Amino acid sequence: MLWTLVVPLKPLAVAKSRLAGEAGSAPRPLLALAFALDTVAAALACRVVRDVVVVTDDPLAGAELGALGARVLPETPGPPVPPGAVAAGGGLNAALARGARFVRARSPRSAVATLNADLPALRTAELGRVLDSAAEFPRAFLPDAAGIGTTLLAAGPGRELAPAFEGRSRARHRASGAREIELAGVDSVRQDVDTAADLLAALALGVGPRTAAVAGRPALPGRPGSD
Numbered sequence: 001m002l003w004t005l006v007v008p009l010k011p012l013a014v015a016k017s018r019l020a021g022e023a024g025s026a027p028r029p030l031l032a033l034a035f036a037l038d039t040v041a042a043a044l045a046c047r048v049v050r051d052v053v054v055v056t057d058d059p060l061a062g063a064e065l066g067a068l069g070a071r072v073l074p075e076t077p078g079p080p081v082p083p084g085a086v087a088a089g090g091g092l093n094a095a096l097a098r099g100a101r102f103v104r105a106r107s108p109r110s111a112v113a114t115l116n117a118d119l120p121a122l123r124t125a126e127l128g129r130v131l132d133s134a135a136e137f138p139r140a141f142l143p144d145a146a147g148i149g150t151t152l153l154a155a156g157p158g159r160e161l162a163p164a165f166e167g168r169s170r171a172r173h174r175a176s177g178a179r180e181i182e183l184a185g186v187d188s189v190r191q192d193v194d195t196a197a198d199l200l201a202a203l204a205l206g207v208g209p210r211t212a213a214v215a216g217r218p219a220l221p222g223r224p225g226s227d
């Protein structure tokens with residue numbers, strides 16, 4: 001099964017607020033952008049990913065992610081949000097639902113999965129295994145490394161995504177009837193980065209080249225875009 005991924009991204013100026021003052025000298029918006037670029041580059045290289053739709057109102061991130069090959073959907077309908085202004089938006093679940101509607105309006109039988117934009121260690125082969133596993137169920141999700149949240153929520157053809165992110169979303173997605181994916185060896189798909197400790201864990205797994213450059217660390221060899 002081939003998937004269209006919907007990747008949500010907050011405006012960089014307000015993204016990754018829990019990293020504020022904790023991630024050494026790297027500016028937080030640059031880290032947030034690097035995480036998103038490494039996440040989307042790895043996703044675009046995945047054999048079972050047909051395309052990637054990024055839902056964001058951030059003009060810089062939109063331009064850079066578009067240049068990688070993602071389709072960029074503004075989160076706020078209407079005229080573009082001026083640089084420096086932060087759109088009101090409807091929050092993460094509204095952005096994801098908007099992305100899923102956009103995909104299904106064009107291709108009603110698409111398999112759709114959300115993927116968080118803060119997975120800088122994401123490995124293409126591990127994402128492929130998670131999506132292959134998700135294809136066995138009408139809806140499925142992958143818990144984050146902390147075991148509290150969710151990094152990926154998938155809906156097969158004809159199924160509503162029904163995203164219930166924010167906070168304790170693992171329990172919410174399970175209660176919604178989505179199947180929890182219990183694969184071993186997919187740490188890079190689970191390792192979201194919210195805190196300085198998460199960033200250290202991602203660096204230990206090996207991050208993509210853009211995060212490595214911003215964080216001042218070597219990139220994981222063999223990652224898309226690393227040289």
Ligand SMILES: Nc1nc2c(ncn2[C@@H]2O[C@H](COP(=O)(O)OP(=O)(O)OP(=O)(O)O)[C@@H](O)[C@H]2O)c(=O)[nH]1
Pocket residue numbers: 008009010014015016017018019055056057075089090091092095116117118192193194
């Ligand atoms: N488009 C969009 N994406 C969002 C929104 N809220 C969160 N996200 C994205 O959803 C994913 C998971 O969000 P969080 O881990 O809470 O990331 P964050 O909001 O940047 O981090 P904190 O500021 O520390 O809460 C990341 O890819 C975020 O960029 C939103 O309102 N709109």
Ligand SMILES: C=C(OP(=O)(O)O)C(=O)O
Pocket residue numbers: 092144148149150151164165166167168169170192194
């Ligand atoms: C929004 C979520 O992520 P985080 O734990 O990164 O806030 C979530 O897992 O539902």
